Amino acid sequence: MGKARRPDTPFWVDRAEVAGDLLRLDAEESHHLLHVHRAPIGAPFQAVDGEGTLYECTLESLDRRSAVGRVLERRAEVGELKRPIHLLVGLPDWGSVEQLVGLAVPLGVRALDFVRCGRSEGRAPGNQRLVRLTRIARAGVKQSRRTRLPELRFSGSLGEALGPTPHGTRIVADPEGKTWGPETGDNIQLAVILAVGPPGGFTEGEARLLSGEGFLPISLGPNRLLTETAALCLLSIARNHLL
Amino acid sequence: MGKARRPDTPFWVDRAEVAGDLLRLDAEESHHLLHVHRAPIGAPFQAVDGEGTLYECTLESLDRRSAVGRVLERRAEVGELKRPIHLLVGLPDWGSVEQLVGLAVPLGVRALDFVRCGRSEGRAPGNQRLVRLTRIARAGVKQSRRTRLPELRFSGSLGEALGPTPHGTRIVADPEGKTWGPETGDNIQLAVILAVGPPGGFTEGEARLLSGEGFLPISLGPNRLLTETAALCLLSIARNHLL
Known part of the structure; x- marks a missing residue:
């Protein structure tokens, strides 16, 4: 009997389904492990709980259809x-929201807030869209082999969004700013908070609010970037300082 | 009579349609200027030729349906x-190719080669797909207000791809590499050549070829990134050194 090969991608497990040295996958993940990967009893697999823990496991038993x-x-x-x-x-159209979640989760974002700004045209999503977005985020966690599911928020205003942000280095994408130099990211002690305007940009009031809250304006280059492209660019640069 | 406001986004003009101090937009661009923006004779607009020049213009006349x-x-x-x-x-699936062109063109890439690597599963595109891809690239140039249309290539192998690359700083995304530090991009005198493997990564032979050609391995972080995500991340970091 050949030794079962461990699937390359971890399986999702809710923290509530971990008890002592046993954990239970939900029906969808179990199906994937048992029927797509055809894992036999004793086969190795990994699970991730979205709260920072990766579990190295072996398949112990089947409880009805749960692994x-x-x-x-x-x-x-x-x-x-x-x-x-x-x-x-700043909240863009829905296609851009989904694209950004799909790319920003693997790039390591910890919290992603789509903020209804003065110039936002999109609207806060209904429940179906939220469920779909959470699925995209969860798939990104598993596929990229990270362990924390980012928090997704839809704040109703910039002021509301700034409330729960942690202390740390604060940067706003701004064509009038300086470029991001080595000194910009070198003293990140706590956290990085990045802000990118909606299509059309932040209003003057929003820009003043960000400035008052200590956001440093940083230019991403000599040409115009869409909201989602600017966000990915800024996230990639910040990420590189936190490796 | 109010002064016509200049459209925010430049119009595309083929270099061959610029003669002395006059230029002629094609039917589609003319329609957009004349019927969507309702530009009157004398109205200001900008045109871009994809070869490095932005033209500040006024609408001179209509020649049949051409502006x-x-x-x-x-x-x-x-x-x-x-x-x-x-x-x-490394050539990924077609959806990823289109997504990457849509995001990499605004981020300033000058040449983008989707290379058929040993582990690539995608195939070189047919003519319809190439036409569509060129439209995405052209829209990206206009929307982002840059002036050069990147060259899009589909090399049949990594060796073929390396042939036309210029002299310059050479970097390959590699989980085993060092992280990109300030020194990595500080001495870019000529050009930057970035390489990212296909889904599944470069083969050993391809990795040796890149190493022999002077590509420095750079890690993009502690977790796994899809081909297109890694490419965008590396491009964003490199771009930031060239502002």
């Missing part, structure tokens, strides 16, 4: 950056 | 980076 795993090892903060990045993005 | 502009000023290399970035990407 039960025995936890051999817990590994904390696998695939995570040294410090958290919070990204505030 | 003819008078060139008031030519501006070279508007919206371009200080040095060119060439990006070699």
Whole structure:
């Protein structure tokens, strides 16, 4: 009997389904492990809980249609950056929201707030869209082999968005700013909070609010970038300082 | 009579349609200027030729359904980076190709080669797909207000792709590499050539070829990135050194 090969991508497990040295996958993940990967009893697999833990497991048993795993090892903060990045993005259209979640989650964002700004045209999503967005985020966590599911928020205003942001280095994408030099990211002690305007940009009032809250304006280059492209660019640069 | 407001986004003009101080937009661009923006004779607009020139114009006349502009000023290399970035990407699936073109063109890439690598599963595109891809690239140039249309290539192998790359700083995304530090981009004198493997990564032979050609391995972080995400991340970091 050949030794079962461990699937390359971890499986999702809710923290509530981890009890002592056993964990239970939900029906969808179980199906994937048992029927797509055809894992036999004893086969190795990994699970991730979205709260910072990767579990090295072997398939212990089947409980009805659920796969039960025995936890051999817990590994904390696998695939995570040294410090958290919070990204505030002026709410763009829905296609851009989904694209940005799909790309920003693997790039390590810890919290992503689509903020209804003065010039935002999009609207806060209904429940179906939120469910779909959470699925995209969860798939990004698994596929990219990180361990924390980013928090997704839809704040109603910039003031509301700034409330829960942590202390840390604050940067706003602004064509009038300086470029991001080595000194910009070198003293990140706590967290990075990045802000990118909606299509059409922040209003004057919003720009004043950001300035008053200590956001440093940083230029991303000599040409115009869409909201989602600017957000990805800024996130990639910040991420590189937190490896 | 109010003064006509200049449209925010430049119009595309083929270099062959610029003669002395006059230029002629094609039917589609003319329609957009005349019927969407309702530009009257004398109205200001900008045109871009994809070869590095932005033209400041006024609408001179209509020749059948073509808008003819008078060139008031030519501006070279508007919206371009200080040095060119060439990006070699192991050919992914077609959706990823289109997504990457849509995002990499505004981020300033000068040449983008989707290379058929040993582990590539995608195939070189047919003519319809190439036409569509060129439209995406052209829209990206206009929307982002840069002036050079990047060259899009589909090399049949990594060796073929390396042939036409210029001299310059050579970097390959590699989880085993060092992180991109300030020194990595500080001595970019000529050009940057970035390489990112296809889904599944470069083969050993391809990795040896890149190493032999002087590509420096750079890690993009502690977790796994899809081909297109890694390419965007690396491009964003390199771009930031060329502002």
